[in-house]
Each structure stands twice: as C-alpha cells, then as structure tokens.
Amino acid sequence: MQRIIYLDNNSTTKIDPEVLDAMMPYLKEKYGNPSSTSHTFGREASAAVDIAREQVADLINAEFSEIIFTSSTTESINLAIKGVIENSEREKIHIITTKIEHKAVLNVCKYLEKFGVEVTYLSPDSSGIISPLNVRENLKPDTLLVIIMSANNEIGTIQPIGEIGELCEEKNILFLTDAAQSVGKIPMDVKQLNIDFMAFSAHKIYGPKGTGALYVRKLGDKNLLYPQIHGGGQEKGFRSGTLNVAGIVGFGKACEVCKRKIFDEFNKHTVWRDRIIQNLNAKIEGTFLNGHPVKRIPNNINIGFKGISNSLFINEFSDLAISTGSACSSETLEPSYVLSAIGRIKTEISCSIRIGIGRFNTEEEIEYIIKRIPDGINKIKEKLL
Numbered sequence: 266m267q268r269i270i271y272l273d274n275n276s277t278t279k280i281d282p283e284v285l286d287a288m289m290p291y292l293k294e295k296y297g298n299p300s301s302t303s304h305t306f307g308r309e310a311s312a313a314v315d316i317a318r319e320q321v322a323d324l325i326n327a328e329f330s331e332i333i334f335t336s337s338t339t340e341s342i343n344l345a346i347k348g349v350i351e352n353s354e355r356e357k358i359h360i361i362t363t364k365i366e367h368k369a370v371l372n373v374c375k376y377l378e379k380f381g382v383e384v385t386y387l388s389p390d391s392s393g394i395i396s397p398l399n400v401r402e403n404l405k406p407d408t409l410l411v412i413i414m415s416a417n418n419e420i421g422t423i424q425p426i427g428e429i430g431e432l433c434e435e436k437n438i439l440f441l442t443d444a445a446q447s448v449g450k451i452p453m454d455v456k457q458l459n460i461d462f463m464a465f466s467a468h469k470i471y472g473p474k475g476t477g478a479l480y481v482r483k484l485g486d487k488n489l490l491y492p493q494i495h496g497g498g499q500e501k502g503f504r505s506g507t508l509n510v511a512g513i514v515g516f517g518k519a520c521e522v523c524k525r526k527i528f529d530e531f532n533k534h535t536v537w538r539d540r541i542i543q544n545l546n547a548k549i550e551g552t553f554l555n556g557h558p559v560k561r562i563p564n565n566i567n568i569g570f571k572g573i574s575n576s577l578f579i580n581e582f583s584d585l586a587i588s589t590g591s592a593c594s595s596e597t598l599e600p601s602y603v604l605s606a607i608g609r610i611k612t613e614i615s616c617s618i619r620i621g622i623g624r625f626n627t628e629e630e631i632e633y634i635i636k637r638i639p640d641g642i643n644k645i646k647e648k649l650l
C-alpha cells in the first residue's frame with residue numbers, strides 16, 4: 266500500500282499517544298458522571314475534569330474558573346457571540362469582525378444581522394493582516410464586541426491581537442478571539458493580550474475531536490454571558506450537558522504536552538516551513554506565497570504554482586495529504602473567500618494549496634516533499650506542453 270504523508274495539520278491533527286493513554290481509563294473503567302459525586306466513580310471523573318481544566322487554563326495563563334468546556338471552537342464562538350448579545354440590554358448593537366474569519370464566526374454574524382445586529386467586516390491587507398487602526402476607525406458608540414481571529418486557518422497570518430486587545434480594553438469593548446489555529450502553536454497569554462473571550466479546541470493540538478473550550482475573563486465576577494444550551498446546569502449553568510470526560514481529559518493532556526513542547530516545536534516547524542517555502546520558490550517557476558512571510562504560524566504554508574490547478578495537483582500527488590480548499594470548508598468548492606480578500610484572483614486561488622506540518626512529521630518527510638513537489642510539478646508541466 267502506498268504511504269501517504271499527512272500534511273493537513275491546520276485541518277486536524279493526529280492524537281498524541283500520551284493523550285490517548287491519558288484518555289483510555291475514562292473510556293473503559295472510569296466511566297462515572299462528574300455530576301454524580303455521591304460515589305467514587307463520579308468523584309474520580311469530577312477530579313479528572315478539574316485537573317484538565319487546570320491544564321487548559323495553564324496553557325493560556327487563565328484561571329481555573331475562567332474555562333467553559335464545549336464541544337468545539339464553533340460551539341465556543343456561538344456561545345460567546347450569541348451569549349453576549351442576548352445578555353446585553355442595549356437597543357442597538359454593533360459588532361466589528363473581519364472578512365477572513367472562519368465560517369464559525371461569519372455565519373453567526375450573518376444570522377444575527379437578521380435580528381438587527383449591525384456588523385462591520387474589515388478587510389485585511391495583502392498579507393492578511395487586520396490593522397488595529399482600521400479597528401479603531403470603525404468603532405461606534407454602540408460597538409459591543411470586536412471579533413478577530415488570532416491566526417488564519419488558510420494563510421496562517423497572525424493578527425496583532427495584543428494591540429487590538431489593548432484598544433478594546435481602553436474603549437471598554439468586549440474582545441473575542443478565535444484561537445483555534447494559534448493555541449499550542451504560539452504563546453497565547455490571555456491576560457497579557459487583554460482578551461475577554463477565547464475559543465479553541467483539542468483536535469488542532471493533538472487532542473480528540475469533539476472537545477472545545479471557551480475562555481471567559483472573570484466568568485464569575487461579571488454576568489457577561491447568557492447560556493445557549495439549557496439543561497442540567499453543568500459548567501456553572503453556561504453549558505449544560507453531561508461532560509465528555511474522556512475528551513476533556515485528553516484536551517487537558519494535549520495542553521500540558523503543548524506547554525512542554527511549544528518552544529521546541531515552534532523553532533523546528535518554523536525552520537521546516539521556511540525551508541519548504543524557499544525550496545519550492547527556488548525550484549518551481551511561478552511560485553507565490555499567500556499570507557505573511559514572517560507573521561504566520563509555524564505550521565502553515567499556503568502556496569500557489571501558476572498554471573497548476575488544484576485538480577492537476579491532486580491527481581499527481583496522491584502520496585501527500587494536502588488541502589486544496591479552505592480545509593474546514595473545502596466541501597463547498599467555492600473559491601476561497603480568504604484568498605479573495607487578500608487580493609488573489611480566481612486563477613491564483615485555484616492554483617493554491619495549503620501544507621500544514623505537524624508534530625508527527627519527520628525530517629525525512631520534509632526532505633522528501635522538497636524534492637517530490639518540484640519533480641511532480643515538472644511532470645505536470647511536461648504533460649501540459
């Protein structure tokens with residue numbers, strides 16, 4: 266059987282064996298419900314969730330009491346945006362976000378517009394950066410919330426979150442960041458960055474799918490949010506439903522491992538990323554990079570080869586698991602709205618691919634693709650002649 270190299274780590278990641286080992290007891294013998302603390306099963310599940318909450322909080326410099334467990338980044342974003350709006354007593358509500366957010370943000374905003382919420386969608390510059398000045402200029406007296414992702418899932422560009430957080434703090438406006446692509450990859454300190462809400466999930470950091478978190482600044486102090494899932498009152502009433510104990514334990518472990526490895530992986534992946542970009546640029550005529558050359562997460566490469574459309578690419582490279590769409594929404598087959606927002610035209614968009622490197626890639630694999638992609642593209646070009 267042909268070996269396929271996994272290079273789609275911005276989409277999702279392989280579960281780390283350490284994480285799986287931590288989860289297994291909670292799928293087998295330790296199956297208690299953490300809300301049923303009248304017996305040992307429930308108490309051991311509850312204690313495991315406490316440890317995981319501590320581990321998740323620790324990775325982002327949050328307090329234990331500021332983490333709400335959910336099913337995904339998508340759910341965390343829904344809870345933050347809808348929860349803040351529903352909780353607000355203002356008559357007019359204005360939100361600022363960007364044209365390059367994940368659909369988890371854009372479609373919630375679109376939905377809320379139907380109910381009279383006004384949304385401003387900021388454009389990025391050609392490298393994908395949202396300028397804090399642009400945020401400032403678009404603030405209105407009724408701006409309640411600013412939503413800006415920490416790093417983009419397609420082009421990897423890192424936003425000036427610290428400056429935007431400071432601005433929101435100064436103006437007393439709430440700030441939500443979608444950190445699905447940045448947590449565990451670059452240091453994310455919610456206090457230093459002045460973040461009010463941060464959404465992220467386990468499956469992007471070598472943890473299980475179906476587990477997410479919402480960080481809420483001083484959740485206990487201020488009544489900031491209105492719950493979106495009502496029921497048994499778990500997660501202090503902010504997110505009802507029996508907790509996914511094994512998933513949460515895995516999420517906690519994944520965060521602990523990331524905390525240990527973040528600097529080594531940052532350095533290793535940055536070197537690999539830049540080596541791949543430089544080699545492809547040098548060896549393939551008509552190569553162009555999408556996104557910022559430096560202000561980008563270490564595991565993302567979004568690159569285009571003029572004249573080599575996605576379908577030609579997929580046919581040639583069946584040995585590489587690479588994304589040709591916007592990963593999480595590539596089922597839609599529409600040209601990427603992110604690449605379009607940074608000024609790429611249709612023909613450039615259809616020639617762009619995303620390589621997402623990760624913890625389980627090896628030096629040999631990186632060397633292999635540096636040779637394999639130029640060879641394959643030459644083959645395609647010969648066939649096209």
Ligand code: PLP
Nearest residue numbers: 337338339367369418445466593
């Ligand atoms: N936001 C970003 C930036 C993402 O990359 C993803 C990935 O799929 C999501 C949100 C959605 O995450 P989830 O699958 O955990 O809902």
